[in-house]
Amino acid sequence: MRIDKFLWSVRYYKTRALATDAIKKNRVKINDQIVKASRDVIPGDHIEVRKDQINLSFKVIQVPKSRIGAKLLTLHIVDTTPKEEYEVLELRKLSQDYYRVKGEGRPTKKDRRDIDDYVSGDQFLLEDLE
Numbered sequence: 001m002r003i004d005k006f007l008w009s010v011r012y013y014k015t016r017a018l019a020t021d022a023i024k025k026n027r028v029k030i031n032d033q034i035v036k037a038s039r040d041v042i043p044g045d046h047i048e049v050r051k052d053q054i055n056l057s058f059k060v061i062q063v064p065k066s067r068i069g070a071k072l073l074t075l076h077i078v079d080t081t082p083k084e085e086y087e088v089l090e091l092r093k094l095s096q097d098y099y100r101v102k103g104e105g106r107p108t109k110k111d112r113r114d115i116d117d118y119v120s121g122d123q124f125l126l127e128d129l130e
Helices: 003-009 014-023 070-076 083-099 111-127
Strands: 028-030 046-051 056-058 078-079
Touching: 003 014, 003 028, 003 046, 014 046, 056 083, 070 078
Parallel strands: none
Antiparallel strands: 028 046, 046 056, 056 078
8 A cells, every 4th residue: 555545544644745845845754765755554554643743653463454443553563662752742732832822712892892802092192102
């Protein structure tokens, strides 16, 4: 099976086109070698994928015939990604929460009016100073 189809079938990418784009950008390695999308995957290959700013790595146990369910992934691949990579991802997520409270969403109509009143009030103050 081709590497782009394999990455799609084991659910590393949502579409095969996204997998192909990642391969073209040299974000996928098989056995520490940068590959093209047409490269075949065989059992025993060690694959590294750069995704979400971390390096994910796994070993191929067997190649699926087509896209498989998430529960069946352990039959086909073994995740060998170091725990430090996942910790880096968690830290990034926590740092993003610092800037914005989760669930706050977009401003309501009342919030927008308050923002408009605040902005227009500042403009009057600047005009008074001139």
